[in-house]
Amino acid sequence: MHESTEILRWIVALPLIGAALNGFLNRRLPEAVVSAIGIGSVAVSFGLALKAFFLLRALPAEGRILHDFVYQWIPVGDLQVDVGFTLDPLSGAMLLLVTGVGLLIHIYSSGYMHSDGGFGRYFAYLNLFVFSMLILITADNLLLLFVGWEGVGLCSYLLIGFWFHEIANSAAGKKAFIVNRIGDFGFLIGIFVIVRALMGHVDEGANILAFSTMAEHADLLAPVATLAGLLLFVGATGKSAQIPLFVWLPDAMAGPTPVSALIHAATMVTAGVYMMARMSFLYDLTPVALSVVAVVGALTALFAATIGLAQTDIKKVLAYSTVSQLGYMFLACGVGAYGVGIFHVLTHAFFKALLFLGAGSVIHGMHHEQDMRQMGGLRKYMPLTFMTMMAATLAIAGIFPFAGFFSKDEILYKAWLQSPALWLVGFLAAGLTAFYMARLMAMTFFGECRAPDETKRHLHESPWSMVGPLVVLGILSLVGGWMGWPEFLGGSNAIHHWFAPVFEHGAAHGVAATEVVHLVEGGAAEGGHSVALEWTLAFLSLGWAALGLFGGFFVYLKRPDLPGRAQQWVSGIPHRLIENKYFVDEIYDAVIVWPIHRLSETFLWRVVDAGIIDGLMVNGVGRFVGLVGQLLRLVQNGLLRWYAYSFATGVLVIVIYVARHYTG
Amino acid sequence: MPDLQSLGDNLQVGLEHYLTLSVMLFSIGTLGVIFRRNVLVMFMSVELMLTSVNISLVAFSRYLDDLNGHVLVLFVLAVAAAEAGVGLAILVEIFKKRDTVDVDEFRQLME
Numbered sequence A: 001m002h003e004s005t006e007i008l009r010w011i012v013a014l015p016l017i018g019a020a021l022n023g024f025l026n027r028r029l030p031e032a033v034v035s036a037i038g039i040g041s042v043a044v045s046f047g048l049a050l051k052a053f054f055l056l057r058a059l060p061a062e063g064r065i066l067h068d069f070v071y072q073w074i075p076v077g078d079l080q081v082d083v084g085f086t087l088d089p090l091s092g093a094m095l096l097l098v099t100g101v102g103l104l105i106h107i108y109s110s111g112y113m114h115s116d117g118g119f120g121r122y123f124a125y126l127n128l129f130v131f132s133m134l135i136l137i138t139a140d141n142l143l144l145l146f147v148g149w150e151g152v153g154l155c156s157y158l159l160i161g162f163w164f165h166e167i168a169n170s171a172a173g174k175k176a177f178i179v180n181r182i183g184d185f186g187f188l189i190g191i192f193v194i195v196r197a198l199m200g201h202v203d204e205g206a207n208i209l210a211f212s213t214m215a216e217h218a219d220l221l222a223p224v225a226t227l228a229g230l231l232l233f234v235g236a237t238g239k240s241a242q243i244p245l246f247v248w249l250p251d252a253m254a255g256p257t258p259v260s261a262l263i264h265a266a267t268m269v270t271a272g273v274y275m276m277a278r279m280s281f282l283y284d285l286t287p288v289a290l291s292v293v294a295v296v297g298a299l300t301a302l303f304a305a306t307i308g309l310a311q312t313d314i315k316k317v318l319a320y321s322t323v324s325q326l327g328y329m330f331l332a333c334g335v336g337a338y339g340v341g342i343f344h345v346l347t348h349a350f351f352k353a354l355l356f357l358g359a360g361s362v363i364h365g366m367h368h369e370q371d372m373r374q375m376g377g378l379r380k381y382m383p384l385t386f387m388t389m390m391a392a393t394l395a396i397a398g399i400f401p402f403a404g405f406f407s408k409d410e411i412l413y414k415a416w417l418q419s420p421a422l423w424l425v426g427f428l429a430a431g432l433t434a435f436y437m438a439r440l441m442a443m444t445f446f447g448e449c450r451a452p453d454e455t456k457r458h459l460h461e462s463p464w465s466m467v468g469p470l471v472v473l474g475i476l477s478l479v480g481g482w483m484g485w486p487e488f489l490g491g492s493n494a495i496h497h498w499f500a501p502v503f504e505h506g507a508a509h510g511v512a513a514t515e516v517v518h519l520v521e522g523g524a525a526e527g528g529h530s531v532a533l534e535w536t537l538a539f540l541s542l543g544w545a546a547l548g549l550f551g552g553f554f555v556y557l558k559r560p561d562l563p564g565r566a567q568q569w570v571s572g573i574p575h576r577l578i579e580n581k582y583f584v585d586e587i588y589d590a591v592i593v594w595p596i597h598r599l600s601e602t603f604l605w606r607v608v609d610a611g612i613i614d615g616l617m618v619n620g621v622g623r624f625v626g627l628v629g630q631l632l633r634l635v636q637n638g639l640l641r642w643y644a645y646s647f648a649t650g651v652l653v654i655v656i657y658v659a660r661h662y663t664g
Numbered sequence B: 001m002p003d004l005q006s007l008g009d010n011l012q013v014g015l016e017h018y019l020t021l022s023v024m025l026f027s028i029g030t031l032g033v034i035f036r037r038n039v040l041v042m043f044m045s046v047e048l049m050l051t052s053v054n055i056s057l058v059a060f061s062r063y064l065d066d067l068n069g070h071v072l073v074l075f076v077l078a079v080a081a082a083e084a085g086v087g088l089a090i091l092v093e094i095f096k097k098r099d100t101v102d103v104d105e106f107r108q109l110m111e
Helices: A003-025 A031-058 A089-112 A119-138 A142-160 A167-198 A211-216 A218-239 A248-254 A257-266 A268-278 A287-308 A314-334 A338-365 A383-397 A403-418 A420-445 A453-458 A464-484 A494-503 A511-527 A531-558 A562-569 A573-579 A581-635 A640-663 B004-009 B015-035 B039-064 B068-098
Strands: A066-076 A079-087
Touching (some): A003 A031, A003 A079, A003 A119, A031 A066, A031 A079, A031 A119, A079 A089, A079 A119, A079 A142, A089 A119, A089 A257, A089 A268, A089 A338, A089 A464, A089 A494, A119 A142, A119 A257, A119 A268, A142 A218, A142 A248, A142 A257, A142 A268, A167 A211, A167 A218, A167 A248, A218 A268, A248 A257, A248 A314, A257 A268, A257 A314, A268 A314, A268 A338, A287 A314, A287 A403, A287 A420, A314 A403, A314 A420, A338 A403, A338 A464, A338 A494, A383 A403, A383 A420, A383 A464, A383 A531, A403 A420, A403 A464, A464 A494, A531 A562, A573 A581, B015 B039, B039 B068
Antiparallel strands (some): A066 A079
16 A cells, blocks of 8 residues: 555564564573563564554544555465455554553563563563564454464463473463363364355455455355354454353463463453454354354353452452453444444453552562462552552442443443343443452452561562553553543543444445344444433443442451351352352363363273274284294295295296287 | 207208207206205306306397497406306305305305
């Protein structure tokens, strides 16, 4: 398009260069240089991303798209895949998010990981992650998106098991990787389904997996839309930790805390939501898949929130909170409000990254103690951490005018338009969110300090490299939602208009698409201006969130005996269920892992591997050759005249044969 | 094969005669190698076989008017001489050790 679109490839490539430098040279570089390379590459990338973003904004709203074709990647017969990057309003927003929050977290990491033995390795992985994430976001076709998708999965695995000296950490890494593989399998089959539907029906030489081509030929996709949509969503449930594949995310907290903030809160886990928004032209064709997505999202939001109520590890609470918030995003996508889902991705990235970084700051100050029962009263020692985390808590609870209010409220509003039942589930989860966050804050920052004296003496505020990003994110947690200031409150909902061109494709193409879009947005159209409804819902959720917050603080500060008495009152069973995460891990172990283990051991190992492969095939071939050798040995008797005789006979036979064959 | 009568009538010696001789010598040599147990005799039989080949080479060489056959014969002779030298030397050593030239006694190659 322009010569200036080449900027896109540099935005993507810079973190890769940083990763290569740090990865190959890290043992020879001092910490200062490693962090300069790591932070610098992302910082320049962020700068270029800003520039690209403003280039994009300068274009008219209809034609807001920048495309950078790099090279032809796979030219195989009818299948053409390029490496190319696209910037449109959707990827532009995500680009700024990933590079921006990524930059803050890189800066934070330089303080958090200070004097860790794997400092260089850490930054190499982190840069590699940013690179993969940028590929995922800016890819102009589904296959390249999948490359990024796998890349972030790999980096997630590497960083969860970063402290691999402890077996539990590497086990958590493996779990994350394997659970993600299950999802990715679905994703891959989804891609195959789409390729099969389009191959041969689109013009010769067209790049059939490019998003623009797929959107243009959405009518061809209509017959397989439900299947493909659900399969891609299977991938999303793995990557974005939805029921039933959410089990890896809480374990992923074994990694360093900035990693949890960047990968397992702000960016990677939202890849599923981004993918759905990117493929919205497909999902618009299939109300069935959308309903499944909405229901799974809403259930995940509620389910994870209840688990979050009873965790004592500060990072585990946040992890379940992330699962729950991701559920909201899928709920939004499932009711067809992709833009709102992405809006929540953005605001959630601000406040959840902040919560994790704040928790990291606390953990840093507490000398790697993560149990909230050992904390308390930290407000005095870490005032900045406390204040910023308070902002994030208000944001996630959905208190006006913090960021979470705008996005969550809009999601709940859209859910109500689709189905009040979905709204109710999300609404319940919102109250629980406020409650467990209040519990977290109360146990960590208020009351008496329960830490041992030794730790208490060393309690201190974290260094500036860590507090700085907290402050920036704290401000973003406050103002970040204002870009979606709803119209009924006198705002302009700028982000809605920003995203609008990306999601307005259904009406333009295909008959089926049009119908479905009307179906999905029909409610919105008729109730879209029902200001009274919006006010009511907003007040309801605000009051409910405030009640949750108040309840949490009240119970855990004034009446710490209440949870115990409540447990006694209901004889402890619900509490045990929640505390043990509904035994989901145990159920998966019993239903899936254990049978596979048994099958592997008794059948695959003993029968197939030891019996057939080793016994019959490998040793069988050996034994057969040995047997033939034994027979041939009889011929080799050492009698020279016998050899001469056989030789002469052989020659004679051949001569006779040849003579008869060629002369007869 | 021409019958002996016409051979007597017409003493023209042609390619067939040489080849016949060659085949006979070769067969005798082969049978000698197979049926004699004395290594020295076997050696001589091998030489006989080589000679029969030489005869046919020379015969064809004359018949086709091509000198290559003659040249090849010289090579065969040289190689045969070398082979006989080495073979006899080995034989002498074996005889010193085993006190026999009976080939059936030499079965160590089996192991």
